Amino acid sequence: AEPAISDTEIKPSAPTLPIITDDTALFEQFGGREGLTKIMDDVMVRWLANPRTKPFFENSDQDRIKLQLVEQFCVIMKGPCEYSGRTMAEAHRGMNVNEGSFYALVEELQITLNKMDVPFRAQNRLIAALAPMHRDIIDK
Numbered sequence: 001a002e003p004a005i006s007d008t009e010i011k012p013s014a015p016t017l018p019i020i021t022d023d024t025a026l027f028e029q030f031g032g033r034e035g036l037t038k039i040m041d042d043v044m045v046r047w048l049a050n051p052r053t054k055p056f057f058e059n060s061d062q063d064r065i066k067l068q069l070v071e072q073f074c075v076i077m078k079g080p081c082e083y084s085g086r087t088m089a090e091a092h093r094g095m096n097v098n099e100g101s102f103y104a105l106v107e108e109l110q111i112t113l114n115k116m117d118v119p120f121r122a123q124n125r126l127i128a129a130l131a132p133m134h135r136d137i138i139d140k
């Protein structure tokens with residue numbers, strides 16, 4: 001289920017947790033929870049190095065974000081996890097994320113997934129599930 005929305009003013013336009021499979025194969029292709037943790041450790045370093053994403057992450061609680069991303073991706077792939085974070089609309093509100101930084105973030109994730117040898121088809125299933133979230137993350 002969607003996490004509780006603490007601010008009723010915020011109406012998400014895309015689900016934070018779109019479950020995209022009904023078997024465990026996809027989750028296993030990402031290496032399970034352990035694999036997802038390695039993916040987040042690698043990609044956070046990239047986000048902190050990329051000039052388009054760095055300003056958003058450098059003064060944030062990186063360990064908490066990584067943990068919540070592991071939980072979120074795990075739930076999306078129907079893994080045995082629960083998501084403890086906020087909706088995408090809530091978490092990114094007022095941050096002034098633009099299209100360029102959104103795509104930079106996704107590109108760095110793809111570099112990590114390639115490095116970790118996640119099959120291309122599996123990568124695409126995840127990215128396709130994340131794409132509609134841009135409506136809740138990007139401030140026009």
Ligand code: HEM
Pocket residue numbers: 052053056057060061065068069072084085086087091092097101102103105130131133134137
């Ligand atoms: C599909 C793309 C994205 C997904 C799936 C995603 C997911 C998440 C998740 C799960 C959290 C933790 C939720 C919470 O704080 O309760 C979070 C927080 C955060 N995200 Fe994203 N995010 C995305 C795009 C972006 C982009 C493009 C940026 C900036 C370049 C960004 C910057 C941040 C920051 C700075 C936080 C921490 C907010 C805080 O501490 O209050 N995110 N994101």
